[in-house]
Amino acid sequence: MGITKTEHFTEQQNELSVLAKAIGHPARIAIIQHLIKVNSCVCGDIVNELPLAQPTVSQHLKELKNAGLIKGNFEGNAICYCLNEEGFGKIKVFFESINTYLENQKNQCC
Amino acid sequence: MGITKTEHFTEQQNELSVLAKAIGHPARIAIIQHLIKVNSCVCGDIVNELPLAQPTVSQHLKELKNAGLIKGNFEGNAICYCLNEEGFGKIKVFFESINTYLENQKNQCC
């Protein structure tokens, strides 16, 4: 069906899946890594950094923005992008709990 | 097209995207959370934990396994599942670098 039965899962599970899904594409990971690498807001050169056409990049940026992983503000002609702490904060909590569990785990049978 | 241009991205970017994509579904997050909650290997009750048909759950388990996020061993009639540290370790590094960046970031303009 391609349709996810979101209504059967908790709000937290759906929220986390949206965030992870947004990260689940190499182009969007490349965008995130570029924003970190440049270490400041990036105004208008994201399209040139990626091996994809402008509409495609625009779409990926939109998805990252909708998921709350990046922010974008108009800066004259261009748009400045940077990471959005809010989205990453939510994932952080999830992965920290997993890591804590894995570190303390004793009775592993697999 | 629905087809990702993986050849244009680095191996690390593709690997991370596969892991994030595998987590990017509420059913698969529910599976991960259940394995943590029970705090031991879970042998054969995963299907009953999820509001989805057995073939669908089997498919989700397969995807988590292929991505390296869970392990599954035959235990007589049933199969025992638990988290796979290897997969989560790779994501951990990625998110730690993002968190370090976000914590030290000074010149935010967005």
Add this chain to the structure above:
DNA sequence: TATTTATATTGCAATATTACGATAAACTAG
């Protein structure tokens, strides 16, 4: 105002994902 530059939207084709019924496969118990 007209032109240029940067980004977004639309529309569409190709492919991927999600879900499940039917069925198969593998093991246990009797």
Add this chain to the structure above:
DNA sequence: CTAGTTTATCGTAATATTGCAATATAAATA
């Protein structure tokens, strides 16, 4: 061996995602 239990696979329908050409929009500047 037969029946029951558990998990995997196949086949298929419905929907989602990816990518881009064409086009629209918006701001800056001449």
